[in-house]
Amino acid sequence: MFSEKDFARLIQRTLLTGVFLSALLMFSGLALSAAGFPYGAGLLRAGVLALLLTPAARVTMLIYGYWRGGEKYFALASFMVLALLAVSALV
DSSP: OOOHHHHHHHHHHHHHHHHHHHHHHHHHHHHHHHTTOTTHHHHHHHHHHHHHHHHHHHHHHHHHHHHHTTOHHHHHHHHHHHHHHHHHHHO
């Protein structure tokens, strides 16, 4: 069975990975932009995109964790949240 501690660790690692990846991309983009490289702006945009996708990744991990833990109702509710996030991003 999927323990609550493992579930919390999964969510924590997902959020930390998203934030650190975003920070790395943004700082790299800022440094390259300051140095005059043309692709620094692209890295800045990628960092913002990574930061925006972090909540969607968290909800995806919630779906996985709830499904694996046998809580199908919460997995379905989390899937609905993910669908709403996707629709709002497209609109």
